[in-house]
Structure formats: C-alpha cells, structure tokens
Amino acid sequence: MIRYLVLLAIATTFAVTARASDAKTPVVIYDGKATEVSAAPEASNDLWITTGDLTRATRFVIKPQGVCRDELCFPLPKNRKAEFVSKKGPTTWFNLSAFAKLIKQPVVVDQKNGVWYFGARDAEQNGYLTSLEAPNFTLPDLNGKLHSLADFRGKKVLLVTWASW
Numbered sequence: 001m002i003r004y005l006v007l008l009a010i011a012t013t014f015a016v017t018a019r020a021s022d023a024k025t026p027v028v029i030y031d032g033k034a035t036e037v038s039a040a041p042e043a044s045n046d047l048w049i050t051t052g053d054l055t056r057a058t059r060f061v062i063k064p065q066g067v068c069r070d071e072l073c074f075p076l077p078k079n080r081k082a083e084f085v086s087k088k089g090p091t092t093w094f095n096l097s098a099f100a101k102l103i104k105q106p107v108v109v110d111q112k113n114g115v116w117y118f119g120a121r122d123a124e125q126n127g128y129l130t131s132l133e134a135p136n137f138t139l140p141d142l143n144g145k146l147h148s149l150a151d152f153r154g155k156k157v158l159l160v161t162w163a164s165w
Contacts, residue, residue, distance in 0.1 A: 026114040028057040028096065039114075040093060047097040047109070047116050048086065054094045058118075062092075067099060074103055134159070 025036050026047065035057035040048035055061050059069050062085065066075035076084050084102075086093045097116065100107045106119035138148040149157070 024114065026116060028053075029115065029117045030058045033057075041088060046095050048093045048095050051092045051094055054096065058096070062094065067094075074099075076102075 024039055026039055026049070028035050028037050028047070028049070035053070037049045037053035037057055042048075049057070051062055060067050061069070063073065066073040067084075068074075083098050084095050086095075096118075097107055097109075100118055103121060105121045108117045108119070109115065134149060136148060136150045138146050140146055
C-alpha cells in the first residue's frame, strides 16, 4: 500500500509539472515519461486511449498477433477482445488499464487530476525477458515421469504450448 501511495505522489508530481492546468486531459506516465493523451468520449473507470496515443505514450502498437513493442508481443484473448479494443467512428480506442492488468503491470491512478502511472512489470518476469532464459518448471510426460526444464540446460529445447483462448 505504501509503495502505491509513493507511486501516486510521484505520478501527481510528474503530471503537475508536465502538463497544462486542464484537468480534463489525462496524463499517462509510462517508463517514467509523462504524455498527455486524448480523453475517451465516454466516462469510464478504465483508461481508454487512441491507438495513436498508445504508441506515443508506451511505444506499443496493435498488430494481428497482439499488442507489441519491439519484439515483445502480448496476445489479446480473442473472446475478450472487446475489453481491450473499441472502434468509435473513425477512431480506434485501446483500454490501457485493462491491458496492464492482463500483463500484471502495477497501475496507480489519481482520478482527480487525471494521472495514470504505469509501473515496471514484475522484476522476475522482466529478468526472464531480457535474459531470454525461461524460468524452470517441472511437468509429467505421458507416462507420468517428471521432467524439469533445468534438466535440459545447455541443450536446445523446443517447447510446444497450447491455450484454448
């Protein structure tokens, strides 16, 4: 709780110094950079921003394979796509706060000042992404014998996964 209050204080400080006095213009703080974004036409507890603002504020873009930044892509669950992407007239809106929940990224919001602070994702997750080394896990084979990924360190391993969504 204290960590989030500190983040909120930092976010509010950034917002006050980074923007004009118009409290109706939301500010996104992502990777320590404050960016004013367009306000969604409808009131919501979530942060809906245009896809242009998504790229400007976070460097993420929406692609067929998911929401991507450089080589990192997060697939959006197909049965929940409407929670993340909405087209209103010529503008496509993206729910950045729901996306943060999906990727387990901490978010702090100051509703009064319209400031949204997006913290760093879990350090353990980020460590695996930057090292390109998968975390260890153990699973049974078809005969019930347990195998750990660590048993194959130093060898090339092909992991085949499947998800119903």
